[in-house]
Amino acid sequence: MLTKGGSLSLLPGFAEVDLAGPQLNGFQRESIALFINAASALSLPKSIGEIYGLLFSTPEPLSLDDIVERLRISKGSASEGLRWLKSLGAVNSVYVPGVRREHFTAETSLRKLASGYLRDRIDPHLDNGQERLRALEGSIDGENPDKHFQQSRLGQVRGWYQFISKVLPIVKTLAGKF
Amino acid sequence: MLTKGGSLSLLPGFAEVDLAGPQLNGFQRESIALFINAASALSLPKSIGEIYGLLFSTPEPLSLDDIVERLRISKGSASEGLRWLKSLGAVNSVYVPGVRREHFTAETSLRKLASGYLRDRIDPHLDNGQERLRALEGSIDGENPDKHFQQSRLGQVRGWYQFISKVLPIVKTLAGKF
DNA sequence: AAGTCTGTTCAAGAAAAAATGAACAGTCTG
DNA sequence: CAGACTGTTCATTTTTTCTTGAACAGACTT
Missing domain, CATH: 1.10.287 (Helix Hairpins)
Known part of the structure; x- marks a missing residue:
């Protein structure tokens, strides 16, 4: 059986550890902190800063579900936040061949x-x-x-x-x- | 007996009318609306826009109690808002001879x-x-x-x-x- | 020093904003 | 077309922010 985090619950002793899902690396955590600060400077919701920060600090395009998993925010928030970032033009939609779901990267211009x-x-x-x-x-x-x-x-x-x-x-x- | 608005309840038929206190003129009302809009653009509390708008549109310096009366906001809000505007430098303290209470005008530079x-x-x-x-x-x-x-x-x-x-x-x- | 007069502070309540998650509507796939 | 997969919407809950009002502290007055 597959857990939400994408890991298999095969190792009884360690199963809980990975329930947390993919880890963020230090650079990602710092980027997110930085953009949360920026969001607050612009009086924007924290979640917007988090999403942009994650995309900004991740080389690969991420899907909505990737974002939900790594940031542990609700699908609703992620969807709203992405919509906002898209309309602003802060996020680019990237086509990943053979994959149905939409993927995003940060616009940095x-x-x-x-x-x-x-x-x-x-x-x-x-x-x-x-x-x-x-x-x-x-x-x-x-x-x-x-x-x-x-x-x-x-x-x-x-x-x-x-x-x-x-x-x-x-x-x-x-x-x-x- | 003196009502809050500063008017005397002497004319039974009209007493309620003046309970509302000093009226704002059209220019003041429009100014306040304009600065409420500006406050929202800057994600500032409405009360800040109201206070600045009132001072901006009024030739005479106003005291804290004048502001409370005319805007019908609490003393606390008015005090907080004035403190904020003062620290920003958006409001000038004016000495009115013979009057103890502090009076304010809008800084427009x-x-x-x-x-x-x-x-x-x-x-x-x-x-x-x-x-x-x-x-x-x-x-x-x-x-x-x-x-x-x-x-x-x-x-x-x-x-x-x-x-x-x-x-x-x-x-x-x-x-x-x- | 007691009594006013002013303005500040802050706990509590009200209002606004943001986050959640479940239901829904498309869309693709077999 | 049935079923899985994606993403959106929105009613509800949670969190944050703003406002209120009463208590308080300081300063002036007599």
Whole structure:
């Protein structure tokens, strides 16, 4: 009978040992720790950092079940996390001949990672912000004694948006050079 | 008897109306909405966006109790939020002659806001990351067949940190120009 | 020094976010 | 087409984060 970890329960004395499934090597453990830290810096779920860290530190493409096994996280989390990483472009799907299940590797191009992150996580908020900026403008009442104060504030926020729309392209360009 | 909102319950028919305390004007409401959105973009608590938004949209300096009243949040939240904003440098303490309680206005200099944010929220993660980078380096085992793969990955992460340490100063500099 | 007035702290509760795992829907295979 | 294999979805549970409010500590006032 085959255990979940993929090992055979043949050696009564040692069976439990391997129930833990494949071991991670030191490099993998450190990579995962590093990307968990990065995930927390970006306020992303830990599981996303774990998955990316594992793929990043493993030469071979891994399947969803490989990830579940080695990280001991649920299939649901792994699936969600992979979906997120895929949509960002942080993960590449690799075809392994003769194998049905999809396999993944980490995308390591900084340009792709950065632009995917900006596109998925930042741009939506900026779009939303533009709408609110218009609403803010509309809320300034011509009769209000604070009118001038409010117009000055509005101008300030506008400047901030300009700043962002100036900085982001620079970041993307620079990212391409690393 | 004085109600919490600071209004007197003298007009039986209208008493409830004013229990709500000071009204926010349209500009304030829109500003608060805008900064709640910004807070969510930065994964910060809503209350921080509310407090900053209120200060940003109000010409007069406000005290902690003013904020509690107008935003209808607890004193604890307001105190926590102000502490956070103060440490970031997003809020200025203003001395109002003859009044004991501390009053606050919003700091609107993009340079100060950006550098405060980077200092408080990003730098600690970067420092942590540097440590983990060293641990990652130490985890590469000379006997491991993956040694070259691992060294290449290590080089990649190093490049990312270089990127960040190149980009952040640019961001700060540009922020000074807006 | 007793009494106010201010603001902070922190335990407890509420809300939000993330992880789990079982059911499900496709897809391939024989 | 029945059965195995893959991956997704989503209701539930768990964990984390935020908020509340009451107790507290310090500072000013008289």
